Amino acid sequence: MSDVAGSDGDPLEIEVPADPLAGHPASAYLWGHVAGSGDVGEDTVEVVTNDETSANVLAAVAGGDIDHDTTSREYAHDASITRTEDEYTLEIGAGEDDDGPTDAGDGLFGRSGTLGLPVDGRGHYRFSAFASHDRELLRGILEGCGTICFKSSSGTVGISFVHDDEALLEATRELIEDCPVDAPMGDLSETSSGGYWFGVDDDAAPAFGTWLYEDCEETGLYAPSRERKLRKSLEQAEAYD
Structure with missing residues (x-):
């Protein structure tokens, strides 16, 4: 500990x-x-x-x-x-x-260079070792390249992922598809800055976000500022309704 x-x-x-x-x-x-x-x-x-x-x-x-x-x-x-x-x-x-x-x-954790790290020679990540811990893996990815916001125009919560690596976002989509919460997503699209992004459907964002952070205080494996942003966005969406 x-x-x-x-x-x-x-x-x-x-x-x-x-x-x-x-x-x-x-x-x-x-x-x-x-x-x-x-x-x-x-x-x-x-x-x-x-x-x-x-x-x-x-x-x-x-x-x-x-x-x-x-x-x-x-x-x-x-x-x-x-x-x-x-x-x-x-x-x-x-x-x-x-x-x-x-x-x-x-x-590098006792390894010689990148040998043995969960990333291959082309820079693609291998997440198989963490298959039993998909919630923590997805939470780390979201905090690394994701956004959480309240959409004032529709009164909904938005959760999206943005990255230059298309393969990483494809892998992230597969992780979300396999998670225990039903979370439909939009198509993978290009951003104005040359990267890629996709978003969880607004109707599914509250359930997905709640699942993603529901055990975070017990483990300590989270960014408090991001958890507060999610909680505030959910409260704003509820007040909007």
Whole structure:
């Protein structure tokens, strides 16, 4: 177990797996995040999140150093709109000690380069090891490359996934199709910025979002800011009705 400071200052108790590559809820959450907003290099794994608590949870699971910055970026669905937000970058991999750089393999979970990581040579992720932990895997992907919003024009909750990697979004769609909640989705489409996106149907978004976060406080494997956004959006939709 590892204690992580939550958004309210109270510690979150995280069950940390002995091997962050084995099938485990925490490793599924980690690799969902890496797939959604990360990068796997020869010497390091890097993952980016906008939630400080989530960054600390990921560091508790996999180790590494967190760097905090503020960034402005284009909105995925409309490149004419920019937003400024906190950004926490976790770098896992080769570090330095008193004698200089340490061995990269030691930093990458004892593996030599990317060998043995859940990503193939073309950059496609292999999620089979986390098949029993689809909720945590999907939650990590959503927090890495997804959006939750209240649509004031229709009074509904919107949940969508946006990424440059079409294959990742296709894999995400398969995970959603296999989840225990009926969650129809729209077609995979191109964004104005050159990536791809799809959304869960508005009628299914409340049930899907509730299922996705229903056990998060027990495990600590979540971004509190994203859970609050979902809860607020659901409350707004109910008030609209």
